Amino acid sequence: MTEYERVLISFKEILKENGLKFTTQREIILKTLYQNSGHFTPEELLSLIKESYPTLTIGIATIYRTLGLLEKSNIIESISFGAKGKKYEFGTKEHHDHLVCLECEKLIEFYDDTIERQQEVISQKFNFKMTGHSMNIFGICQECQDKKYKK
Amino acid sequence: MTEYERVLISFKEILKENGLKFTTQREIILKTLYQNSGHFTPEELLSLIKESYPTLTIGIATIYRTLGLLEKSNIIESISFGAKGKKYEFGTKEHHDHLVCLECEKLIEFYDDTIERQQEVISQKFNFKMTGHSMNIFGICQECQDKKYKK
DNA sequence: GTTAGTGCAAATCGTTTGCACGGTT
């Protein structure tokens, strides 16, 4: 069984448990996020789906509704860009955080054990029941630093 | 000289250096953020100012413009709530991160040396020129956990 | 057949902008 099949089954179970329906749109959105690793805004995702499935009618509202559902189900994750909206990505096997380049808006993923562990320590200190976290380091990526000197 | 006086002078210097003007509105916004420790949305700040200075006319646009200015000047800091906007706080002496309660939306501040240091390590690993970061731990605060059991 | 999901357009919310007037330098 592929990873995608496993995720699909678990999504269907979540739907059933909550009296929700498994629709073509929901399947396509999930599949598209799975097949295209990367970070997408809802609009980007809509364009991608429309290109890939020209005969499917699908609206931006459904994208938003489904993304919300998938996020609550812990199948996908989002990262916020302030007033500039959110980007979504398939919730990969292992959690990671991001380096955000302020020049080219690129996201670089990283995973760091020390930080993960320290979060637990901090939560305990405040008797805080941690359900998630986001850690973003802002700055300029190597590529953009290089470009600057070439100008 | 009080801390506020020092900040005010440095703000005035930044304004002068950039050919900008020191206005009543800018002063009131800075003073209000300084005097009211806490995290405010632009709208909340506007209400607070209107209550405190009933004779002053001030619009939401000025709040946004001044908050942007103060943030670029490193006098205040912001934390983003995705599509739900940003909250601003006076840039206290030492940097800190936040525990965000998903139940009551309260922010709890913390400072953790291990995390701060580890960020430098990660940035170096990716040849990333770090200019800032945000780390938010999401979950349920102790108060809200208690409430849940009392219901 | 019942109920939830959909697309569409309108509505909403936070934020930004154009403009004529007023305040600071």
Added chain:
DNA sequence: AACCGTGCAAACGATTTGCACTAAC
């Protein structure tokens, strides 16, 4: 006097919602 800052309202972009219709169960 020159020029920036202001309030106001309109504009904007991301997201949400109401509704009649359609599809999943």
